[in-house]
Amino acid sequence: MNNLQIRIPKGVGQRLFKEVIRHGPREPVVFGLVTHASTATKEIVLVRDIRIPPEDAYLPSLGHGARWSGRYMIDLLNEATATRCGLLIFHFHGGSAVRMSSDDSESARQLLPKFQVIVPNRPHGSVVLGTHSVAGAILLPRTDRLETAFSMRQFDKRILDWPMPIASKKERQLFERQPLVRGRLTAAAISASRVAVVGQSGGGTHVSLQLAQHGFGEIWGVDDDYVDQGNRFSGIGFGEKDAAAGKRKVTVLRRAISRIAPRVRYVGLKARVPEQVAIDALKQADVIVGCVNNLHARADLQEIASRYCIPYVDIGLILPTDQASPEEFPPVRAISGNIFTYVPGDVCMWCTGFLSEEKLAGETLGRGRPYLQTKHGADAHVLSFNGVLASQAVNDVVNLVVGYVGETGPIAYRKYDGFKGSLIPCDVKRSEKCMMCSRNSAAGDAIWGTRIISQLSTVA
């Protein structure tokens, strides 16, 4: 596995592929406006949006390769400068082991350093796509070396990684048609995945243990809390002695996972989102599962997932009562839960109103809330209800990695009714007006500079 990856959100990737495979008088090209992010283990190039050159931007060409006008290039570079984005040039050759042609390589050597002079703080590149493979050259900020070893990740019905592992036709067929069978490609996809589970209590214990049993390569549990006699009944794996000894939740889970799945690496982070150590860890995840008890943490996780193109599965459970009731023990009105599965580029929690500024403002600064909404905030027997939600969350993680659902892809939002025992899919769609999608989608790391670049520069 190399340590440079291009990520393309859902929707953007579909438009890109539709254009580059289009038959025409020449090889179509597509330009990607990109940001980037650095993690401890990886450099990530994030495609924020694409630009498809209009027909009149192309110049006559002697060969099959595309040439475009200087005017179009200047317009693109102006847009890249204004949006603080780098430029990737995509085109398609097809085949399972695609390579840059000598013309492609020469053109990259000439163009990319020029792009870098204009937008020095973002990566630039030339990428050729194959059917199951990718090749090209990427010039990262502050370097003059063209990186040719990289992978590409596209978000569609599942996480699609290029290059795909080398496999026989039979192995590929098995993976495509029966991905839940423990074939070589399924096992490879699962064992190569790192899942961060935020919250290692009620839902989080189920999620971590199930992921370990599935054989996910790495599980990073994020929780700074300790097991006690109250919280040990909301999830599984916490014993009476753990509570008596006041052990950390992540310590107990690491021990349990090392026993049931010794090949799985469990990293326990004694932290809370959004502390810096937690953010730095989450940026390195392939999938994030949020098992948190407040909206502020969800908003933070949603932002990290959007900025760095990481799928995010969120679960939550609550037992509401009539809090205005004068009775000491008002009846529980419902056992309500949710599972929200965010795929980068698709509908987010802000699009649907699941998160809103009003809801965040209404949440007390004390943040976390108990499962049972009573004056006493008493502990409740919620272990098995959490188990239902957590199991479906793990299903969604497995689906993101191997794609067992097929044509429809992941369901974004399900409501859980614990009285009926039902999980009801809700029809939610990405809102084109969502300010958070517009702000955060594939935004990557912020680029800090001393120069003021917006319209303010004329005033300031």
Place this chain on the structure above:
Amino acid sequence: MSPDTISRFVSEIQREHPGMLYTEDGGRILLKLGGVEFPRGCVPAVTEALVVLDATQPKPRLLVKHKPKTPGSVDPRNVNPEAIAGDSWFGFSYNIAWDESRHTARQFVEGAMRRFAKDE
């Protein structure tokens, strides 16, 4: 905040903090300031600070990189980490008087930092 106020604010901050770092993040302007002093007696004495300027909000926000101990060695209440542009900062609520037609950026930063002078 009006765009004019935001422009004035950025100019003033830049004069006060020549090493200020600037970025734009989805319509917001973020200013990173080094060496911002906590009130006397706080530990640490200085921190990095982040100013968020958002035209949809009535006033700027100030966040700090470190959560200090107040002069009476108290862990200040309601100072919580927030993720902003992929980094963690400590946000706090402080009812600072802000009149964008009258107050300067310097008054805003100093006024917000005074929250940590209180042992609560």
